[in-house]
Each structure stands twice: as structure tokens, then as C-alpha cells.
Amino acid sequence: MLDYGFASLSVHMLVDLNEPESVVGIKAVAEWARDQDQAVRVWPFLREPINTAAEVPKGTPDFEAYKARRGLARRRYKDQERRRNLQRLSLNNTWKFTDAGATLVHWGLVRLAEHEMSATAVSAFVLGLVSSNKVLDTGCVQAALLEVMPVLASEMRGFDEAAAKADLAERSLALSDQGILSAPSMMYQAEVFSGIAHLPRLTALCRPQTPLGSR
Amino acid sequence: MTNEQDEVFVLSVCIDFKSPYAFVAHELIWQLEVSSGYTVNWMPLTLNIGSFLGRAEKRNDGKVVDSNRTPKQWSVVKAAYREARCYAENQGRVLRGPLKIWDSSIAGIALIWAQNHADTRGHLKDFMTDVFDRFWQRECDIEDIDILNIALSNAGIQSEGFIDYAQGAGRESHDILQDQLLTQGVFGVPSFIIEDEVFFGREHLDTVIWRLNGSQGPMPFVRYPWQAV
Numbered sequence: 066m067l068d069y070g071f072a073s074l075s076v077h078m079l080v081d082l083n084e085p086e087s088v089v090g091i092k093a094v095a096e097w098a099r100d101q102d103q104a105v106r107v108w109p110f111l112r113e114p115i116n117t118a119a120e121v122p123k124g125t126p127d128f129e130a131y132k133a134r135r136g137l138a139r140r141r142y143k144d145q146e147r148r149r150n151l152q153r154l155s156l157n158n159t160w161k162f163t164d165a166g167a168t169l170v171h172w173g174l175v176r177l178a179e180h181e182m183s184a185t186a187v188s189a190f191v192l193g194l195v196s197s198n199k200v201l202d203t204g205c206v207q208a209a210l211l212e213v214m215p216v217l218a219s220e221m222r223g224f225d226e227a228a229a230k231a232d233l234a235e236r237s238l239a240l241s242d243q244g245i246l247s248a249p250s251m252m253y254q255a256e257v258f259s260g261i262a263h264l265p266r267l268t269a270l271c272r273p274q275t276p277l278g279s280r
Numbered sequence: 281m282t283n284e285q286d287e288v289f290v291l292s293v294c295i296d297f298k299s300p301y302a303f304v305a306h307e308l309i310w311q312l313e314v315s316s317g318y319t320v321n322w323m324p325l326t327l328n329i330g331s332f333l334g335r336a337e338k339r340n341d342g343k344v345v346d347s348n349r350t351p352k353q354w355s356v357v358k359a360a361y362r363e364a365r366c367y368a369e370n371q372g373r374v375l376r377g378p379l380k381i382w383d384s385s386i387a388g389i390a391l392i393w394a395q396n397h398a399d400t401r402g403h404l405k406d407f408m409t410d411v412f413d414r415f416w417q418r419e420c421d422i423e424d425i426d427i428l429n430i431a432l433s434n435a436g437i438q439s440e441g442f443i444d445y446a447q448g449a450g451r452e453s454h455d456i457l458q459d460q461l462l463t464q465g466v467f468g469v470p471s472f473i474i475e476d477e478v479f480f481g482r483e484h485l486d487t488v489i490w491r492l493n494g495s496q497g498p499m500p501f502v503r504y505p506w507q508a509v
Contacts, residue, residue: 093501118332120350132331138467142478145465149487153499246359259359262483265506266366 076103076267078184079110079240081248082170085150085159088195090249090261092154095188097264103271105184109171110248111237154192162201165226169203170194172229173210175236176217186213289321291492292473294466295391296327297422298384300364300375303412305470305482307371308505310405312485318492322395322408324388324454325461325469329381333357337380368416370507375416387411387422389450390432390442392457397438407435 078094080087091107098105118132151159162170177187190213199205210217244257251258253267293309295302313320329335333356334349349357361377368375391408398404411431414420421427425446432439442450465478472479472488479488483502490500 089501115352115356117334117350117353117356120353121331121334122348124331128328128331131328134462135328135331135467138462138465141465142467142480145478146480149499153501244355244359246356257359259363260483260502262481262502262504264501265503266370269506269508 075253076105076271077252078105078107078261079245079248079250079252080107080174081109081111082174082191082195083162083167084248085147085154085156087249088191089150089153091184091188091191093261093264094251095184097268098184101268101271104181106178106181107174107184107187108178108240109174109233109236110240110245110250111171111233112241112247115246154196156196160195160197160201162206163203165203166201166206168226168230168233169206169210169224170201171233172224173206173217175233176210176220177214180214180216182214189213289319290474291318291488292321292323294323294325294461294469294471294473296325296384296469297387297391297411297415298329298378298382299327299469300361300368300416301481302469303373303375303416304364304367304371306408306412308482308485309470312489313401316489316492319401322391322404323457323461324385324391325466325471326383326385326388326454326458327469335381338377340379367504367506373413373416376418378415378418382422384422385451385454386425386428386446387415389446389454390428392450392453393442393445394432394435394437397432399436403436407432407437410435 076094076098078090080091082088094105094107097103118136121132123129124132147159151157174187177190190209194201194206194209197205197209207221210221243252243255245252246257246259249261251261251263251267253270258267295306297303309320312318334347334353336344336347336349336357338344361375365375390411394404394407398407411420411422411428415422420431425443428446429439429442432442464473464476466473466480468480470480470482472484474488474491477491481502483504485505486500486503490496
């Protein structure tokens with residue numbers, strides 16, 4: 066299994082920065098980490114969204130018509146939720162990475178996590194980037210990464226987009242094998258939490274246990 | 281959104297008794313009704329689970345006897361039940377995975393009936409809680425019209441006429457409602473409807489309250505309520 070350097074006592078968050086839900090998740094988790102004084106590492110997870118309906122064998126015309134209508138309803142709902150997430154980020158429009166920019170920013174996330182950058186700092190970096198109203202190409206991403214972590218300059222000089230893309234795909238596949246289904250997700254002590262809504266439960270799990278002798 | 285008695289509701293909530301997500305949400309939604317003062321219009325959305333997660337049937341010992349599910353569909357189903365069970369236990373409820381995909385439409389029709397005939401909100405809540413709790417303990421056959429008839433009666437709701445209703449006008453209302461909800465963009469449960477806006481999942485409860493109260497201040501993040509134990 067690929068070594069992600071996951072410390073079991075930290076919370077790990079898996080994100081896809083192309084998606085508003087992941088960026089809202091980073092913002093929420095950063096606030097939670099600060100309030101709870103909890104270490105959170107933010108890592109990339111880049112996989113096609115799971116579409117279980119597409120794997121259902123074809124049925125009668127009525128069955129197929131229902132599937133099509135439900136699929137349309139689901140897509141319409143996703144659009145509503147995307148708009149709400151943009152509102153949570155105080156943005157009017159979604160951002161767009163170029164292919165190379167997307168690879169670089171997720172490569173950068175791995176470096177930031179390996180350097181144990183806090184979720185608060187990662188959140189500031191990501192929110193600054195997606196609200197910049199620029200096309201997020203490699204130049205733009207590189208400048209933002211260097212601003213948040215100047216020490217990355219030397220690593221970035223040797224940046225190989227194809228190799229980085231392959232590495233990100235391999236990491237995401239390894240995470241899938243560990244039970245991650247989609248981004249955003251979280252992991253704590255090898256347990257997977259899909260979405261960011263589990264933070265209240267994580268609060269309970271991460272709370273220091275009362276020593277037995279003091280009960 | 282109106283019900284059959286043409287009452288106007290600000291908040292409608294769609295549920296399906298066979299959904300584990302609806303099961304772990306219903307008590308929270310009742311709490312929302314009490315704390316917010318908004319009366320909830322409960323509506324059945326009868327899911328065709330086989331159309332998006334494949335079908336499966338198990339024996340009493342848990343062995344799968346019939347299934348067309350792919351490994352990916354199984355992993356999604358297992359993760360959903362693992363998560364729902366955890367939250368159900370946190371509420372002190374028992375969640376035993378069903379052995380087949382149930383046709384919950386009669387239970388949905390019973391929900392429409394209960395809402396229209398319950399003398400008090402307490403009676404409606406008692407009916408829903410009873411059916412939910414017993415179904416998830418594998419002790420309530422929600423395809424059996426007689427069992428639902430008794431459940432209505434046990435909750436103190438008039439049951440006379442229910443069987444005829446379920447086989448006639450109730451079935452028609454239910455089927456029309458399914459069509460309307462799909463058109464409106466409701467595809468899963470629990471879903472919350474405020475005017476034309478849909479919120480899918482109990483993680484949106486805070487946002488629903490925020491919206492009902494006039495959308496003042498920043499929109500809340502999503503979260504699943506977790507009771508301190």
C-alpha cells in the first residue's frame with residue numbers, strides 16, 4: 066500500500082479542488098481544527114464521481130424512463146447544491162483550473178501536507194486561489210504555492226506534469242482501496258467519513274478520553 | 281406545497297420508511313418542528329432502489345441469495361449502512377439491515393392517510409416512530425396493508441376506510457405525488473422542500489432552519505447532528 070504518511074491520531078481530509086464542495090469542506094474543517102485544536106492534513110483525491118445507477122443492468126422501458134428522470138432530478142439537485150456551496154464561499158461563479166494548473170495545485174497539496182501545514186493555512190491558500198477571478202494555470206498556482214511555502218521553489222523547478230499526474234492517480238487509487246469513495250472525505254484512525262458533515266461525530270471521537278482511574 | 285386538506289405548508293419533508301437515512305433523520309426533523317414552530321408536511325417518496333443501487337436479497341443468516349449488484353454498488357451500500365447504523369446507535373435505536381428491497385408504497389400511502397387523519401401531531405409522530413422502529417428491527421412488514429392498518433389504530437389514528445383508500449384514491453395520490461416530486465428535482469430521502477428549493481439529507485437541517493428564518497448571516501455548513509454520550 067502506498068505510504069501516505071498518515072498519522073493515525075491526525076484527521077486527514079481528502080479533496081478535489083475542482084469542486085466547490087471540497088473547498089467549502091476545507092473551510093469548514095479549518096474552522097473546526099482551530100476550534101478543537103486538532104491537527105488536520107489535507108490531501109488530494111482525484112477520482113471520477115461514483116455513479117452507481119450507470120452500473121444497473123438495463124430493464125423495461127418504464128424502468129429506464131424512471132432511471133432517466135431520477136438521473137435528471139439528481140443533476141438538477143447537484144446544480145442547486147453547487148450554487149449553495151458557492152454562496153458559502155461568498156463567490157458568484159465557480160473557478161476553472163487548466164489541466165496543468167489542476168495537476169500542479171494537487172501536487173502542491175501533497176507537498177503542503179508532507180510539510181505538515183495546518184488546515185487553517187491550507188484553507189487560506191485555497192480560498193485565495195479560487196476567489197482570485199483568474200484562470201488558474203500553472204503560473205497562477207505556482208505563485209500562490211510559493212507565497213504560502215517559499216521552500217517549494219526548488220522542488221517546483223523539477224516539476225514534471227506527467228509524472229505528477231501519474232503519482233496523483235496512484236495515490237487516489239490507493240485511497241480508494243482504503244475505502245474512500247468520493248471527495249471530500251475524511252479519515253481518522255483508519256475510519257472513513259464521507260463528506261464533511263461528520264465533524265460533530267469527529268469532535269466526540271477526537272475528544273481526549275478520561276483516564277479510567279479518574280472516573 | 282399543500283396536502284389533501286389544502287393546508288399551506290412552508291416546509292415539506294420527503295421520506296421513505298425503507299431508507300436508513302430517513303430512519304436516522306425522522307426524530308431530528310420532529311425536533312426541528314418543535315423548536316422552529318414550523319409544521320412539517322410529511323410526504324412519501326417511494327424509492328426504486330434497484331434502479332440506482334442494483335437489487336439484492338439475503339437469507340435470514342445474511343447470506344446473499346440473489347443480487348445483480350456490482351462491487352462498487354456493494355461498497356456504497358455497505359458504507360451507507362455502516363454510517364447509518366452508527367448514527368442510529370447514537371440515538372439509542374436499533375438498525376438491522378433489511379433482507380430484501382421492500383416495496384414501501386403502501387407504507388407511504390399510510391403516511392398520507394395518517395397525516396390527513398391524525399387528530400394531533402403526537403399521534404402522527406407515534407405512528408411514524410412505531411413503523412420506523414419496528415421496520416428497522418425487522419418486526420414490521422411494510423408491504424402488509426393489514427399490519428399498517430393496525431399501526432394506524434395503535435397510534436390512535438382513525439383506520440376505518442384506510443384499506444379502501446390504500447387500494448384506490450390513496451394509491452392514485454401516491455403515484456401522482458411520485459411524478460410531481462421527481463419533476464421538482466427530489467430524488468432521495470430525506471429531502472426538505474422550501475418553495476422551489478430542495479435540500480437532500482439531514483446534514484442540511486441547519487441550512488433549512490437558516491432559510492426558514494430568512495437567510496440572515498452566513499449560510500451554515502452541513503453537519504450531521506451527533507448527541508453527546
